Each structure stands twice: as C-alpha cells, then as structure tokens.
Amino acid sequence: MQRVQLTEDLSFSRIVHGLWRLSDWQYSKEQTLDLIEHCLDQGITTFDHADIYGSYTCEALFGEALALKPELREKMEIVTKTGIKLKSKNRPAHTIKQYDTSKEHIVSSVNQSLKNLQTDYIDVLLIHRPDPFMNPAETAEAFLELKQSGKVRHFGVSNFKQSQFAMLQSYLDFPLVTNQIELSAYQLENVEDGTLDLCQEKRIAPMAWSPLAGGKIFSADDEKAVRLREKLVEIQKDTGANGIDQVLYAWLLAHPASIIPIVGSGKKERIDHAVQALDVHLNREQWFDILQTSMGHEVP
Numbered sequence: 247m248q249r250v251q252l253t254e255d256l257s258f259s260r261i262v263h264g265l266w267r268l269s270d271w272q273y274s275k276e277q278t279l280d281l282i283e284h285c286l287d288q289g290i291t292t293f294d295h296a297d298i299y300g301s302y303t304c305e306a307l308f309g310e311a312l313a314l315k316p317e318l319r320e321k322m323e324i325v326t327k328t329g330i331k332l333k334s335k336n337r338p339a340h341t342i343k344q345y346d347t348s349k350e351h352i353v354s355s356v357n358q359s360l361k362n363l364q365t366d367y368i369d370v371l372l373i374h375r376p377d378p379f380m381n382p383a384e385t386a387e388a389f390l391e392l393k394q395s396g397k398v399r400h401f402g403v404s405n406f407k408q409s410q411f412a413m414l415q416s417y418l419d420f421p422l423v424t425n426q427i428e429l430s431a432y433q434l435e436n437v438e439d440g441t442l443d444l445c446q447e448k449r450i451a452p453m454a455w456s457p458l459a460g461g462k463i464f465s466a467d468d469e470k471a472v473r474l475r476e477k478l479v480e481i482q483k484d485t486g487a488n489g490i491d492q493v494l495y496a497w498l499l500a501h502p503a504s505i506i507p508i509v510g511s512g513k514k515e516r517i518d519h520a521v522q523a524l525d526v527h528l529n530r531e532q533w534f535d536i537l538q539t540s541m542g543h544e545v546p
C-alpha cells in the first residue's frame with residue numbers, strides 16, 4: 247500500500263477507513279476487530295473518526311474492539327474530530343446543535359475521545375467544521391496544551407475554506423497537516439472553489455470524504471447521477487476496472503494533490519475494491535471526461 251507523508255514523523259495509508267457508519271453495521275466487538283484487522287492486512291492503517299459519529303457512540307465501539315488486541319494500536323494512525331455539539335440523547339445538556347471550538351470544549355472532547363478509543367494518544371485531531379464563532383487564539387491554546395501533554399500528535403481541519411484555514415494557521419506555530427473535505431466526481435464544490443488549490447499551495451494532502459458520494463452514485467436518479475453513472479460504466483470497461491466504485495476512487499487517486507480517499511463501507515469486499523483501485527490508472531482524457539460529465543458541460 248502506498249503511503250502519504252504528512253509530516254516528517256507521520257504518514258497515512260493512501261486509502262483510509264472511515265467509521266462514521268460503524269454503529270449502523272451492528273457489529274459485535276469481535277466483528278469490528280475482524281474488520282480492523284482486515285484493513286490492516288490490506289495496508290489500510292489510518293482510521294477516521296469523530297467524537298459525534300453514531301451520536302457519540304462509534305469511537306467507543308472501535309475502542310472496545312481495539313481493547314481485545316491493544317497491540318494493534320501502534321500499527322495504526324487514529325484521526326478524530328471535535329468542534330460540533332449535537333443534540334443527542336447521549337448529551338442531554340446540549341439543547342441546540344452548535345459548533346464549539348473553545349479551549350474547554352476541545353480539551354474535554356479529546357479526553358473523552360481518548361477514553362472511548364481506549365488509547366492514550368490521537369495521531370491527528372481535526373476541527374470538524376469551520377466555526378463562525380471561533381476564537382482562534384483560544385483554539386490554538388487548546389492545540390498547544392494537547393500537543394505538549396502528548397495527547398495529540400498533530401492537528402488539521404475539515405471542511406475549511408481558504409480564509410478559515412489561513413486564519414487558524416496564523417495562530418499556530420506548527421502546520422495544520424490536512425484538510426478533510428467532501429470530494430468526489432459527483433461533488434465538485436471543493437475542486438471549483440479553490441479549496442483543492444489551497445491544499446496544493448500548502449503542500450498538504452487532502453482527505454476526501456464521501457468519495458462515492460455517500461453511496462448516492464449507485465442509485466440516485468437525478469440527472470447528474472444518471473449521466474455520471476453511465477460515463478463511469480464506460481470508463482470502467484475501458485480501464486478494466488472492477489466496478490464504478492473503483493473508477494471513482496481512481497479519479498481521486500489520479501489527481502496530483504495526493505488526495506486520500508476515506509472508504510465508508512463496513513463490507514470487506516468493498517474495502518478491498520478501494521485498495522485494488524490503486525492499480526486502476528486514468529489518463530488525462532478519461533479524468534476530464536468524468537469531470538465534464540459531472541459538470542454537465544465542456545470546460546470553457
């Protein structure tokens with residue numbers, strides 16, 4: 247498995263596994279452990295979490311599985327996120343949904359994530375979404391405290407646009423290591439609005455969430471999904487890929503920005519498909535053909 251070097255002392259597997267949907271899969275601890283080991287066997291060593299996934303339950307489900315084989319911890323990188331407060335039966339004190347990037351919230355959320363994940367460090371902590379009420383000096387103070395205590399090794403952001411990234415970065419003495427953004431051939435917003443350019447400018451590899459458009463690409467009947475699906479089938483045949491999912495992954499992997507797709511499936515064969523997509527190579531013409539089909543028109 248290829249790896250992407252984020253800093254001198256941190257690399258991610260080129261394909262990451264995402265645990266957003268873990269609680270939906272209804273796996274036992276043993277089944278979750280089996281899935282984790284399967285990922286590791288395929289070379290997927292980086293796992294993406296958030297405090298809020300599964301209404302605050304997914305980190306703990308992963309942690310319980312990891313506790314069955316704690317020696318696996320050092321073979322993986324754990325990414326988790328903070329900064330969103332959900333209304334949830336698991337957080338009765340939250341009366342409305344809101345963002346919170348205060349020092350108090352970040353530190354307490356990381357302490358809870360460490361407990362849930364049954365680990366004593368997080369490899370990368372991301373601010374989940376830009377917070378319009380952010381005090382960047384305070385957020386930076388939280389980061390520094392977490393770094394100095396060894397609880398978090400590195401920091402990044404998610405869903406940040408250029409100005410939000412620059413603002414937070416200007417308060418930090420160390421570089422943000424990634425921006426996790428929605429990115430797929432179906433969802434081009436971050437390609438079109440300069441967010442992907444920002445990652446290339448800063449030499450940071452973006453993590454791509456919902457690389458298969460959250461599964462919509464397989465069944466949605468809106469015009470864009472239908473025409474894109476037809477094009478993906480055509481290119482699947484031309485490249486010998488094993489499914490349109492592989493073409494979608496290959497479209498991200500072909501881009502010079504070292505995009506890191508986050509696989510959202512809990513099914514081993516679909517995870518394997520993502521890994522095998524590393525062997526599917528799109529040329530420039532195929533890449534543009536998919537882009538233009540998604541846009542619905544030729545480039546100007």
Ligand SMILES: NC(=O)c1ccc[n+]([C@@H]2O[C@H](COP(=O)([O-])OP(=O)(O)OC[C@H]3O[C@@H](n4cnc5c(N)ncnc54)[C@H](OP(=O)(O)O)[C@@H]3O)[C@@H](O)[C@H]2O)c1
Nearest residue numbers: 264265266294455456457458459460461464508510511512
């Ligand atoms: N930072 C953020 O704001 C943010 C937001 C959303 C997600 N994320 C991260 O990104 C990860 C991936 O996102 P995602 O789950 O939306 O990714 P995705 O891969 O675009 O979508 C996964 C969905 O597609 C379905 N699927 C996969 N292959 C399929 C196939 N061949 N046929 C039919 N359905 C198929 C999966 O169902 P099965 O499970 O049944 O295979 C699952 O429901 C998440 O786990 C999370 O870690 C981050």
